[in-house]
Amino acid sequence: MSAASCLLTEDQFLCSICLDVFTNPVSTPCGHNFCKTCITEHWNINVPCQCPNCKKVFNTRPELRVNTFISEMAAQFRQSAQQKASSSSSEQHVAKPGEVPCDVCTGTKLKALKSCLVCLASYCETHLEPHLTMSGLKRHQMIDPVENLEGRMCTKHDKLLELFCKTDQTCVCMLCTVLDHKTHDVVPLKEEYEDKKAELGKTEAETQQLIHKRRLKIQEIKRSVELSKEDADREIAGGVQVFTALKESVERSQAELIDTLREKQRKTEKQAEGFIQELEQEISELKKRSSELEQLSRSEDHLHLLQSLPSLNAAPPTKDWTEVSVRPPSYEGTVVRAVNQLEETLSKQMKKLLAEVELKRVQQYAVDVTLDPDTANPYLILSDDGKRVHDSDVKKNLPDNPDRFSYCTSVLAKQSFSSGRFYYEVQVKGKTDWDLGVVRESVNRKGKITANPQDGYWMICLRNEIEYEALAGPAVCLSLKSQPETVGVFVDYEEGLVSFYDADAAALIYSFTGCCFTEKLYPYFGPSLNYGGKNSAPLIISPVSHSE
Structure with missing residues (x-):
């Protein structure tokens, strides 16, 4: 058999599924060979059963049995290949400290390549040869070289420890199972x-x-x-x-x-x-x-x-210097007045600078926002890019889906936020009326709306061109130094904060604090009615230009 195997090539011992040397080879009725595990898994996945090589279909799944002849040939070929690979990779050398020496070598001990659990001995390449060629020895269990093989023997019965007692969680020999561990749960060591x-x-x-x-x-x-x-x-x-x-x-x-x-x-x-x-x-x-x-x-x-x-010349004219004197100027209060003026200037400047710094901070959280046409009131016209909206005075024929505002001229953004911070800016230049802010996902969108935090609306608005309000329920009148042309909206979800800024003047308009957010928040846009063209300018979602 050894001589015959030398005439065979490696390809003849390879499974066409795993491309490795056969393990438990089986033959199909069409005559092709595969690893038992490979062909079994192949048929478990692919229905009907078909030969991977010739594609022959089997109506009834064939019963497969290991081909012992091919199995022995493959095992011998594997051992021979391993031996050749080991021989070609390095020359035999003397066992060094820490390496397992050959038990058969006399004199100089060579490094062992394998240990036999049956013979309880370790062998170098030369002395391992009988275990690779002799049929009786080939059945011995070989492992990588280990020392103290005696430790694998039962000290009580001098038999190989080849079983495991689950009851006592210890390795035992065959005699132990008959005597000391007779009623215990014992399984093979390999299992x-x-x-x-x-x-x-x-x-x-x-x-x-x-x-x-x-x-x-x-x-x-x-x-x-x-x-x-x-x-x-x-x-x-x-x-x-x-x-x-x-x-x-x-x-x-x-x-x-x-x-x-x-x-x-x-x-x-x-x-x-x-x-x-x-x-x-x-x-x-x-x-x-x-x-x-x-x-x-x-x-x-x-x-x-x-x-x-x-x-004699007449006496020269002279002044009466009795009442003439140089009085030192009064410096009292000069420093105090200067400090008071400085304090007033610093207070104004500090508020302005802090507002600029705060605006820069929130602008770091700028997000891209676009309008959602599925939420837009039928009177509204949205631009194709979803960045502009205005009232048209003409109602479009649109499906009244649950998300659409049916009465108020409102529209939401496509984007929602349920954590973190976000900021966006809206141009309101040229408008006389508008509403801006954020709303929770579950707000009422049908009929008239009560816009306040209790109903899920956090908004500010402009009415009649000059009246600014925060819809805090009740509304809070806002006194602004200038009319904003671009409004920035900032939300800190975890802190429960909604702030509005005049982005051009870098000034805080109003903040809702202590809010409790438990749902998704959507940016809200209300361009209000057209009022015969007086309020025709659109609300425009603008790219954030970081203030200097």
């Missing part, structure tokens, strides 16, 4: 091995699943840290912007205060310099007259003195 291996496989799979979940959790935590860092960086940038602007305002106010005080001091100095210059001029004139008088008074010529007196 218990397969069960335990399957359990280990299941445990390993569960362990791998736990590892996978923890790796996902690590990724989730890392992503949370990344998002936290992004939020922190964004807040830092906003904070730096605010404090830089405030610092510049303080520095400007300080400079203005110093300039004011110095200007007062300069006026005082200029006034004093004028007085001093005038006094010095009078002193100069008086000194000149004093010199003339002194010179004349020294004359001893009686006639000359008397004749010269009339010709």
Whole structure:
């Protein structure tokens, strides 16, 4: 048989289904050979039963039995191939510390390739040959080389431990089952091995699943840290912007205060310099007259003195300086007034800057929103891209499905949100009336609607071109410094927050707080009636342009 196998090729021992050497080969009635497991699984999946090779159909599923001749040939071919592969891959070498030595080698012990559970010995390539060629030895159970084969023997009966006692959870020999474990649940070692291996496989799979979940959790935590860092960086940038602007305002106010005080001091100095210059001029004139008088008074010529007196110049005009003085300017209250003015300026500027920073923050959550024609009131006209809506004064013939608003000129977005944060902007320029906000999925869409949070509507509106209201039930009148042309809508689902912004002025219009959301939320658009063309401008969902 060994000689015959050498004349056969590997292809003759391959199953055409698994493309591996036969395992428990069986033959079909048409003469083709397959692994028993392969052909069985093939027929379990494919009906009717058909030969994978010649496509012959069997009306009755053939009873298959293992072809022992082909099985022995395949086993021999497999062992021969393994031996050749082992021989070609590496030369025999002396057993090193930690490697299993051959029990037959005398003198220098070579490394064992296999251990025999029947002979309780390990063999190198040379001494393994009888187990590969002799029919009696080929039936012995071979395993990868292991030490201490005696440990596989029953210490009490000196028999091979080839059974497993499930009752005592221990390995036993054949005699143990007759004597000490007679009434116990005993199974072959291989069967218990397969069960335990399957359990280990299941445990390993569960362990791998736990590892996978923890790796996902690590990724989730890392992503949370990344998002936290992004939020922190964004807040830092906003904070730096605010404090830089405030610092510049303080520095400007300080400079203005110093300039004011110095200007007062300069006026005082200029006034004093004028007085001093005038006094010095009078002193100069008086000194000149004093010199003339002194010179004349020294004359001893009686006639000359008397004749010269009339010709003396008249006394120079002088001012009465009794009431003249330079009073220091009053600085009292200058600093206080400057600080009060600075406080007022900072308060306005701070509110504006904070609103800008807040708007930048919420704009990070911008989403793409389009209008849903299935919810639109029949009087509304939607653009093809789902970004514009206005009232037409003409009712279209549309099916009254449950989602459609039948009375109010309203339409919802296609997109819904049930967690997280989202933001979108709507252009309201040129309109005299409109409604904007978000609604929960289950709101009433038929007949007249009461728009307030209790009924699932969180909205603001414009009426009569100038009247802004938050529909908070009751309505809250809103006093706005300017009329918004673009309204931003921001929702934080978990925080229960709905905020409206004037996107152009970067100003908060109104916020609904403390909301409790339990359903999907849909963006709501109400362009209101046309009013004979007065309110014909559309509501336009605009791309978010991040404020600078």
